[in-house]
Amino acid sequence: MMPNLIYMDNAATTFPKPPNVLEDALAFYRNYGVNPGRSGTDLAREAEAMVAEARVALTSFFGAAGSPDRLVFTQNASDALNIAIQGTLQAGDHVIATLVDHNSVLRPIYHLSRYEGIDVTHVAFGADGVVDPEDVAKAIKANTKLVVMTHASNALGTVQPVQAVGAICRSRGVIFCVDVAQTAGVLPIDMEAMQADILCFTGHKSLMGPTGTGGMYVREGISVAPLRYGGTGVRSEYPDHLDEYPWRLECGTGNLMGIAGLLTAQKWLLREGVEKIHAREMALFAQLLNGLRNIEGCILYCAEETDQRVPVLSLNVAGMTANNVGTLLDVKFNVATRTGLQCAPKVHERLGTKAMKGTVRLSLGPFNTEAQIETAIEGVRDIAKRHGRTGGGVGISTCDAGRQRN
Ligand SMILES: Cc1ncc(COP(=O)(O)O)c(C=O)c1O
Incomplete structure (x- = not known):
C-alpha cells in the first residue's frame, strides 16, 4: 500500500484485505493448484x-436453508x-427494479427491454434514499416475474427494506x-428472513x-436457466449441460485461488x-458526518440516518464538479x-446531481482510522x-439538496 494513502473507496473494492487472505490464496494455489472435480x-x-x-461457509453466512450445492460461484x-436476470425472464414478462440499483442490474434489464420484449418498471426512492415497499407492491402486474433490488445503495449507503x-x-x-x-460482510444477511429467492454477492x-x-444462491424450487454451457468435468458423455447445481450455473474451471482467499476472508469475518x-x-461514519455537516458549502445526500445504512457517503461542494473535489482530495490530502x-446513474438523475457530474463518494472499510476521518x-x-x-450555508443532507442548491 502506498505510504500515507487514505483509502476511502471500499464500496468499489475493499483495500487492503485482512491478514492472510492473499497469502492463503497463494499458498493454496502453490500446493493444490489443480483442477477440482x-x-x-x-x-x-x-x-x-x-x-x-x-460453499458451505457462504451458504451458512447467508442464512440459506437449502443445500450448499445451490451456492454457485x-x-x-x-x-x-446477469445470470439471475437473464435466466429467469422470457419475452412477455415484466420485471421490477429500483432507481437505487447498480448498472449491473440496470443494464441487463435495459438490454432485455430493448431487444428481448421484457417490460420494465423502475420504482423510485424517497427523500431518505429508501424505496417504499408499497410502491413495489403497486408496480406488480399479472405478468410480473421478477423483482430485483439492491440491499444497500452503493451511491448513498441507504439500506433498502x-x-x-x-x-x-x-x-x-x-x-x-x-x-x-454492498451489504454482505457489513450487515447480517439472512436469506430466509428476507424471503429472497436468489441472492447475488460479490467476494x-x-x-x-x-x-x-462472487456468486449467487438459488433457493430450491426457483428455476434459473443457464446462460453458458459446458466444461463441468462431470458426465462428459451427455451433450446436454447438467441440470444439477452447482454445475447448472457454473461453466468451466473456476477461480480456485480467489475462492481460497475468499474462504480465509470468511473465517476472518x-x-x-x-x-x-x-x-x-x-x-467512523458518524464522525465523518458530524465533521462534514459543519462545513460551509458541503452538500450531503441522504445522510440523515446512521442505523439503517452502510458506511457510504455522497457529497458535493457547492460550485465545484465532483471530479475536481475528488482530484484535490487525492492530490492534496x-x-x-x-x-x-x-455506476448508479438513476440515483443521480433523481438527486439532480448530474450538473456536478455526480458526487464524491467516501466509503469506509474495516481498516480506516479516526485520524484518517479527520484528514478527510x-x-x-x-x-x-x-x-x-x-x-x-452548511451541509444539507436530504436527497433534494442537490436540486435546491446547484
Ligand atoms: C450494489 C452493487 N451491485 C453490484 C455491483 C457489481 O459488483 P462487481 O463489480 O463485483 O460485479 C456493485 C459494485 O460496485 C454494487 O455496488
Whole structure:
C-alpha cells in the first residue's frame, strides 16, 4: 500500500484485505493448484474439498436453508446478476427494479427491454434514499416475474427494506432477487428472513476476498436457466449441460485461488463478527458526518440516518464538479474516493446531481482510522473554503439538496 494513502473507496473494492487472505490464496494455489472435480487424485480432492468448504461457509453466512450445492460461484456480482436476470425472464414478462440499483442490474434489464420484449418498471426512492415497499407492491402486474433490488445503495449507503419487499413478492408469487454486493460482510444477511429467492454477492467488497470472486444462491424450487454451457468435468458423455447445481450455473474451471482467499476472508469475518465490524465502521461514519455537516458549502445526500445504512457517503461542494473535489482530495490530502455516477446513474438523475457530474463518494472499510476521518474532513473543509462557492450555508443532507442548491 502506498505510504500515507487514505483509502476511502471500499464500496468499489475493499483495500487492503485482512491478514492472510492473499497469502492463503497463494499458498493454496502453490500446493493444490489443480483442477477440482476433474480427477480423483489426492491433489484434486484437496482442491475440491476447499471449494466445497467455501460453499458451505457462504451458504451458512447467508442464512440459506437449502443445500450448499445451490451456492454457485461466478466472476463477481455483475456476472451473478446477469445470470439471475437473464435466466429467469422470457419475452412477455415484466420485471421490477429500483432507481437505487447498480448498472449491473440496470443494464441487463435495459438490454432485455430493448431487444428481448421484457417490460420494465423502475420504482423510485424517497427523500431518505429508501424505496417504499408499497410502491413495489403497486408496480406488480399479472405478468410480473421478477423483482430485483439492491440491499444497500452503493451511491448513498441507504439500506433498502428487502424484508418487506420479500414478503410482498412471496405473497404475490413473484421471484425476489437481492443484490447484496454492498451489504454482505457489513450487515447480517439472512436469506430466509428476507424471503429472497436468489441472492447475488460479490467476494471482493465487504466479504474481503480477492477480485474475480462472487456468486449467487438459488433457493430450491426457483428455476434459473443457464446462460453458458459446458466444461463441468462431470458426465462428459451427455451433450446436454447438467441440470444439477452447482454445475447448472457454473461453466468451466473456476477461480480456485480467489475462492481460497475468499474462504480465509470468511473465517476472518466470522472471527471479527459482522455486527462488530458494522458498529465500528458506523462510528467512523458518524464522525465523518458530524465533521462534514459543519462545513460551509458541503452538500450531503441522504445522510440523515446512521442505523439503517452502510458506511457510504455522497457529497458535493457547492460550485465545484465532483471530479475536481475528488482530484484535490487525492492530490492534496492523499484521500482516495470515487467520483462521478458510481455506476448508479438513476440515483443521480433523481438527486439532480448530474450538473456536478455526480458526487464524491467516501466509503469506509474495516481498516480506516479516526485520524484518517479527520484528514478527510479537513480536506473537504479546505477545498470548500478555497475553491467552493461561499454563502450557501452548511451541509444539507436530504436527497433534494442537490436540486435546491446547484
Ligand atoms: C450494489 C452493487 N451491485 C453490484 C455491483 C457489481 O459488483 P462487481 O463489480 O463485483 O460485479 C456493485 C459494485 O460496485 C454494487 O455496488
